[in-house]
Every structure is written in C-alpha cells, then in structure tokens.
Amino acid sequence: MQYEVVLPAAGSGKRMGAGHNKLFLKLLEKPILIHTLEVFQQDTLCTGIWLAVKPEERLYIQTMLQEYGITKVKSLPAGGVERQHSVHSCMKEMEQVDIVLVHDAARPFITHDIIANLVQSAHTYGAAIAGVRAKDTMKKVRNGVIEETVDRDSLWMIQTPQAFQYDLIVEAEDVAEKVGFLGTDEAMLVERLGHAVHIVESNYENVKITTQEDLIFGEAILRKRALDLA
Numbered sequence: 001m002q003y004e005v006v007l008p009a010a011g012s013g014k015r016m017g018a019g020h021n022k023l024f025l026k027l028l029e030k031p032i033l034i035h036t037l038e039v040f041q042q043d044t045l046c047t048g049i050w051l052a053v054k055p056e057e058r059l060y061i062q063t064m065l066q067e068y069g070i071t072k073v074k075s076l077p078a079g080g081v082e083r084q085h086s087v088h089s090c091m092k093e094m095e096q097v098d099i100v101l102v103h104d105a106a107r108p109f110i111t112h113d114i115i116a117n118l119v120q121s122a123h124t125y126g127a128a129i130a131g132v133r134a135k136d137t138m139k140k141v142r143n144g145v146i147e148e149t150v151d152r153d154s155l156w157m158i159q160t161p162q163a164f165q166y167d168l169i170v171e172a173e174d175v176a177e178k179v180g181f182l183g184t185d186e187a188m189l190v191e192r193l194g195h196a197v198h199i200v201e202s203n204y205e206n207v208k209i210t211t212q213e214d215l216i217f218g219e220a221i222l223r224k225r226a227l228d229l230a
C-alpha cells in the first residue's frame with residue numbers, strides 16, 4: 001500500500017529560540033529537516049512528499065533538497081499562520097492517492113516499521129495515528145490544586161505520523177475550514193466527523209524537536225543508531 005506524505009515545515013521555532021526556523025539546525029552535521037526528509041526519501045512505500053514552507057525560505061530549502069539528493073518532493077506550498085493551515089495548503093494541491101500521512105518535519109526519528117503499521121491501519125480503518133503510553137502519573141489540576149488522579153491506562157501521548165484514507169482527510173479538512181475549527185492535530189478533525197481513529201503504538205524516540213534539550217536527546221538517538229548499525 002503506497003502513500004504520500006505532507007510535512008509541515010513552515011513554523012518559526014519560537015520555543016527553540018534559535019532566531020530562525022529550528023528545522024535548519026543541525027543534528028550531527030545534518031539539518032533536522034533533511035533527517036526527516038531522508039526517512040521518506042528512503043521509504044519504498046512513499047511515492048511523494050508535500051512540503052509546506054514559508055515562501056521566504058522556499059529557495060533556501062530547494063537548494064538543500066538538491067544538495068542532499070531529496071527527489072521525492074512534489075511541491076512546496078506556502079505554509080499558513082497555524083500548522084493546520086500549512087497542512088491544508090498541501091492537501092489543496094494533492095490529487096487522489098490511497099493513503100495520506102501527515103508528519104511533523106520536526107520529528108526526524110520516525111521509523112519505517114511504524115510508518116508501515118500506520119499505513120496498514122489507515123487502509124483497514126480509515127484513520128490511524130502514532131502514540132505512546134503515558135509514563136508518568138497523570139493528575140488533573142485546577143487552580144494549582146489536584147482535582148483527580150487520572151487512570152493512566154487510558155492515556156496516550158500522541159505523535160505524528162497520522163495516516164488517513166484520502167477521502168476522509170479531505171472531508172475532515174473541508175468541514176473544519178468551513179466552520180473555522182482549529183485542531184491541534186489532524187485526528188481531531190476526523191474525530192469531529194464521528195469517525196473512529198485507531199492508535200498505532202510508536203516509540204519514545206519519535207520526539208518532536210521543540211526546545212534546546214531536545215537537540216541533546218536527538219544527537220544521542222543518532223549516535224545510538226549509528227552504533228547499532230556498526
């Protein structure tokens with residue numbers, strides 16, 4: 001089962017505080033954006049990449065794609081104010097495919113096996129997202145005081161990729177746009193349609209590079225993987 005992937009890369013990286021798009025920062029000499037793109041460049045099931053970018057960064061990114069031999073990018077549509085807008089601007093250009101994956105460009109450690117599980121699950125059920133079980137004790141807090149301890153068994157921390165049958169994600173985005181609904185992920189838009197979204201168990205390495213300390217985790221993950229391969 002083949003898929004195309006939407007990679008929103010048009011953020012500002014405010015929490016990283018680098019003064020520019022965090023995706024240009026390097027992990028072991030290679031930009032974060034390229035680490036992520038290489039996963040999909042090498043994934044045999046992936047037939048196309050849609051990369052949402054800031055218009056003023058498009059040229060710079062196109063040069064990077066050439067330098068690193070990334071050939072699967074079909075288009076670099078302009079991103080929007082919010083991540084959801086950036087995803088939507090890619091979806092507006094994409095033609096009918098079997099499965100669409102949406103994946104944060106800031107998650108460079110996604111693996112081929114998790115992608116394959118997501119694609120299979122989306123093919124079977126319509127919608128599937130990556131997540132990991134919550135590790136810490138979780139409590140609901142109001143005004144600085146514990147209200148209750150939440151049953152951890154039912155809690156999952158959600159990541160990307162999120163995978164959908166093409167018609168389903170198109171419908172979910174159209175409805176969200178029509179009513180002006182802004183979700184924090186694509187699954188929320190599908191949940192609003194009343195459609196079941198399945199979980200695929202991912203791993204704790206699939207972090208989103210968000211703050212400075214994530215750069216340290218990120219390089220540690222890359223070093224460990226290089227050792228595993230040696």
Ligand code: CTP
Nearest residue numbers: 008009010011012013014015081082086105106
């Ligand atoms: N993103 C996007 N368009 C936006 C906002 C975010 O394409 N308007 C992308 C980011 O480039 C990133 C992904 O969505 O790959 C996840 O967003 P996040 O980790 O929040 O990145 P930033 O928005 O860049 O960071 P921050 O929130 O700290 O500013």
Ligand code: MG
Nearest residue numbers: 011012013083
């Ligand atoms: Mg953000």
